Amino acid sequence: MSDAEARAPGFGVETPLELPFPVAVKTGTSKDYRDNWTVGYTPQHTVAVWVGNFDGSPMQNVSGVSGAGPLFHDVMRMLGPGGAFATHPQLVEAPICPTSGHAPSTHCPITRTERFQPGTVPRDTCDVHQRIRIDQRTDTRATAITPLQHVDERRYTVHPPKYHDWMREQGMPLPPPARESTVTRADTARPEITYPTPGTRFIIDPVLRAAHQQVHLRGHTPTGWTDPVWTVNGEPVDGTWTLAPGRHTVVLSARTARGTRQRSHPVTVTVYEVDAASSADAGP
Numbered sequence: 001m002s003d004a005e006a007r008a009p010g011f012g013v014e015t016p017l018e019l020p021f022p023v024a025v026k027t028g029t030s031k032d033y034r035d036n037w038t039v040g041y042t043p044q045h046t047v048a049v050w051v052g053n054f055d056g057s058p059m060q061n062v063s064g065v066s067g068a069g070p071l072f073h074d075v076m077r078m079l080g081p082g083g084a085f086a087t088h089p090q091l092v093e094a095p096i097c098p099t100s101g102h103a104p105s106t107h108c109p110i111t112r113t114e115r116f117q118p119g120t121v122p123r124d125t126c127d128v129h130q131r132i133r134i135d136q137r138t139d140t141r142a143t144a145i146t147p148l149q150h151v152d153e154r155r156y157t158v159h160p161p162k163y164h165d166w167m168r169e170q171g172m173p174l175p176p177p178a179r180e181s182t183v184t185r186a187d188t189a190r191p192e193i194t195y196p197t198p199g200t201r202f203i204i205d206p207v208l209r210a211a212h213q214q215v216h217l218r219g220h221t222p223t224g225w226t227d228p229v230w231t232v233n234g235e236p237v238d239g240t241w242t243l244a245p246g247r248h249t250v251v252l253s254a255r256t257a258r259g260t261r262q263r264s265h266p267v268t269v270t271v272y273e274v275d276a277a278s279s280a281d282a283g284p
Contacts, residue, residue: 001026001040002085016069021081025072027064031207034058038068042082047075091115097126099157107131107155130156132175140176165194165218191228191252191264193219200269204243213243219264221254227261228254243271 001024017025017038025040035052036059051067053059059067093115097108102122104111107129116122133142134152142151156175159167167174195218196202204213217230217239230237231251241250248271252264 016073019076029063032058033062036064036067038064038072044082045079092118094121100126100128102126130158141178162194189222190262191221191254193252193264193267196269198267202243202271204273215241219252224257225254245271245273
């Protein structure tokens with residue numbers, strides 16, 4: 001809760017939660033924005049702020065960070081620094097790659113030191129950052145016979161395959177495929193579902209409208225294939241599926257260059273229902 005970098009993905013880098021001294025902080029927002037909180041502390045002070053209407057009526061998109069957050073910020077600034085948080089003497093410090101969370105390799109551009117309980121220091125070495133030899137003449141992977149004067153060693157950040165669609169959307173370059181994998185046999189190729197992944201579990205919120213509880217199905221088909229079709233439990237959907245309780249099977253199919261239709265491996269997901277209750281913001 002005191003790690004500003006951990007809060008950044010959920011709230012951004014310039015928010016009322018950022019202060020010029022160490023503070024641990026957590027926000028919370030109830031359904032329909034009826035209540036929101038910001039609660040935090042330093043080694044000397046604890047501050048809790050609630051924002052809401054006394055009659056219990058909803059507010060207009062006011063969350064914990066935007067409603068209670070500024071008040072919390074002002075109170076903490078008034079109280080001033082409370083000192084540094086103590087480190088538990090049994091914790092072990094070790095370097096990691098902040099992108100993968102694993103032990104850094106020689107290819108990681110930056111590292112950071114984190115604290116771990118004894119026996120939990122990451123043992124795996126980061127494989128997200130990779131240096132790959134590229135043939136500058138063709139912008140493909142270099143091989144053993146590529147003349148050295150035409151070889152350029154480039155660093156790539158390569159997340160697991162299920163994130164590759166997201167990487168493309170973010171403009172993050174993927175390395176060219178290895179020569180051996182550029183040709184795929186037509187009789188073994190098939191569409192691939194990248195989201196959801198097998199075993200994914202969803203929870204239906206009884207308060208939110210159905211339009212806010214939809215899953216955008218994602219996948220890709222081999223080059224040259226056409227007419228992709230999504231089905232859930234054998235029923236066609238347009239790529240956006242509204243959650244329903246139970247176990248469901250998702251399949252992506254497409255028409256091959258030969259005119260036959262090929263199916264992906266099925267992906268099974270489970271959807272649960274829960275009772276209406278307050279929920280906390282996603283950010284730490």
